[in-house]
Amino acid sequence: xxxxxxxxxxxxxxxxxxxxxxxxxxxxxxxxxxxxxxxxxxxxxxxxxxxxxxxxxxxxxxxxxxxxxxxxxxxxxxxxxxxxxxxxxxxxxxxxxxxxxxxxxxxxxxxxxxxxxxxxxxxxxxxxxxxxxxxxxxxxxxxxxxxxxxxxxxxxxxxxxxxxxxxxxxxxxxxxxxxxxxxxxxxx
Amino acid sequence: xxxxxxxxxxxxxxxxxxxxxxxxxxxxxxxxxxxxxxxxxxxxxxxxxxxxxxxxxxxxxxxxxxxxxxxxxxxxxxxxxxxxxxxxxxxxxxxxxxxxxxxxxxxxxxxxxxxxxxxxxxxxxxxxxxxxxxxxxxxxxxxxxxxxxxxxxxxxxxxxxxxxxxxxxxxxxxxxxxxxxxxxxxxxxxxxxxxxxxxxxxxxxxxxxxxxxxxxxxxxxxxxxxxxxxxxxxxxxxxxxxxxxxxxxxxxxxxxxxxxxxxxxxxxxxxxxxxxxxxxxxxxxxxx
Ligand code: SF4
Ligand code: SF4
Numbered sequence: 424x425x426x427x428x429x430x431x432x433x434x435x436x437x438x439x440x441x442x443x444x445x446x447x448x449x450x451x452x453x454x455x456x457x458x459x460x461x462x463x464x465x466x467x468x469x470x471x472x473x474x475x476x477x478x479x480x481x482x483x484x485x486x487x488x489x490x491x492x493x494x495x496x497x498x499x500x501x502x503x504x505x506x507x508x509x510x511x512x513x514x515x516x517x518x519x520x521x522x523x524x525x526x527x528x529x530x531x532x533x534x535x536x537x538x539x540x541x542x543x544x545x546x547x548x549x550x551x552x553x554x555x556x557x558x559x560x561x562x563x564x565x566x567x568x569x570x571x572x573x574x575x576x577x578x579x580x581x582x583x584x585x586x587x588x589x590x591x592x593x594x595x596x597x598x599x600x601x602x603x604x605x606x607x608x609x610x611x
Numbered sequence: 612x613x614x615x616x617x618x619x620x621x622x623x624x625x626x627x628x629x630x631x632x633x634x635x636x637x638x639x640x641x642x643x644x645x646x647x648x649x650x651x652x653x654x655x656x657x658x659x660x661x662x663x664x665x666x667x668x669x670x671x672x673x674x675x676x677x678x679x680x681x682x683x684x685x686x687x688x689x690x691x692x693x694x695x696x697x698x699x700x701x702x703x704x705x706x707x708x709x710x711x712x713x714x715x716x717x718x719x720x721x722x723x724x725x726x727x728x729x730x731x732x733x734x735x736x737x738x739x740x741x742x743x744x745x746x747x748x749x750x751x752x753x754x755x756x757x758x759x760x761x762x763x764x765x766x767x768x769x770x771x772x773x774x775x776x777x778x779x780x781x782x783x784x785x786x787x788x789x790x791x792x793x794x795x796x797x798x799x800x801x802x803x804x805x806x807x808x809x810x811x812x813x814x815x816x817x818x819x820x821x822x823x824x825x826x827x828x829x830x831x832x833x834x835x836x837x838x839x840x841x842x843x844x845x846x847x848x849x850x851x852x853x854x855x856x857x858x859x860x861x862x863x864x865x866x867x868x869x870x871x872x873x874x875x876x877x878x879x880x881x882x883x884x885x886x887x888x889x890x891x892x893x894x895x896x897x898x899x
Binding site for chain 2: 468472502503505506508509522523525526529538539540542544546547549550554555556585595596597600601604605607
């Protein structure tokens with residue numbers, strides 16, 4: 424686990440008084456209840472790859488460190504495994520707080536892990552078009568969006584050989600109903 | 612018995628062998644699966660990563676269909692299961708907000724392990740075994756989303772689930788104890804951060820071997836895929852050679868039930884299970 428001092432060694436902090444309220448409002452979670460027991464961090468399987476530990480995420484929200492947090496890799500590397508949420512003694516759904524932070528980070532255009540953002544956008548694009556996820560189309564869309572045409576190609580080719588990826592998107596009948604869910608969302 | 616069935620996108624694509632083996636098992640057990648009419652994708656992790664409200668709406672549409680059909684709902688994919696359970700809780704709180712219509716909320720939602728672990732099914736499973744999988748040692752790997760968080764999944768033992776252990780024993784397997792039943796395999800990161808997935812799944816393989824397992828058994832398509840496809844790359848990256856087949860529990864149930872066409876499924880595995888099964892006398896010329 425990195426030394427806690429690494430946080431303050433980065434850019435100067437300009438705390439934002441409204442950040443805590445905003446995250447609490449968006450996530451519906453009472454982040455202010457966190458008392459830094461670190462149970463979330465101790466159980467998190469992704470800490471080896473994260474730049475900010477989950478308990479630090481909570482503290483940074485309380486302290487209004489919006490910019491640092493929304494630019495962190497942690498919020499995108501969180502795999503939503505729910506271990507922290509299941510164990511927090513203060514009943515904070517930390518994984519759901521991560522969802523809210525990811526969304527705020529993407530809206531602010533500062534997401535650190537662009538590949539992960541593109542991947543999820545490709546999945547949602549497939550659902551918007553067809554009502555379902557079509558793996559090959561989705562993988563193609565993602566590879567183009569990230570120009571990562573060779574990463575993972577070996578496994579991809581094997582998957583096609585084994586008949587694991589679908590070629591032809593058919594889609595569901597109620598495509599419009601699903602598309603409206605996306606539009607309604609943008610309207611809000 | 613008739614059950615509503617939500618296969619989800621994986622079982623229609625990547626995890627077709629899970630779909631086919633589940634259908635085979637249900638046929639043997641006289642359970643009729645009725646695929647949910649015109650179901651749509653639940654949004655998996657992508658919808659809640661990028662848009663909370665969309666995530667609930669996508670799952671809610673499927674739930675209203677199941678609500679009309681009025682049967683129990685079986686969801687084999689752990690990610691779909693967790694998303695629909697989450698939306699179910701939201702609809703019970705405020706159906707008007709999400710679907711603008713009443714929601715009876717009487718549908719019991721099951722994932723595969725807990726569904727087959729019910730006493731009546733477990734008895735039927737034991738009775739239908741014609742080829743007990745004696746001598747095959749495996750660990751039960753549940754992964755995250757069929758279990759956590761319990762307030763969503765209603766899991767009775769989220770830190771140490773035992774339903775799949777019982778199913779493995781019911782078909783004659785040797786179940787090895789280990790403490791990695793619900794550790795994360797890397798979830799939706801294999802395309803974007805395969806390094807992370809390899810590190811997490813490598814830890815699972817190491818622990819499985821230490822426990823004396825010859826294979827891993829799961830009921831989650833994302834876990835099966837992450838674990839099955841990464842073993843060759845782990846060798847390239849970490850120099851450790853694993854050769855651990857990763858089975859769906861339903862494939863093993865169908866094998867024990869003497870189902871005739873299991874070989875189709877083995878061909879779809881990256882780590883082929885045929886040598887292991889042959890060495891146990893569970894696979895051979897009489898199956899071809
Ligand atoms: S487990 Fe909960 S209370 Fe403890 S540090 Fe994490 S968020 Fe805070
Ligand atoms: S949900 Fe995210 S933060 Fe929580 S334990 Fe899992 S990976 Fe870590």
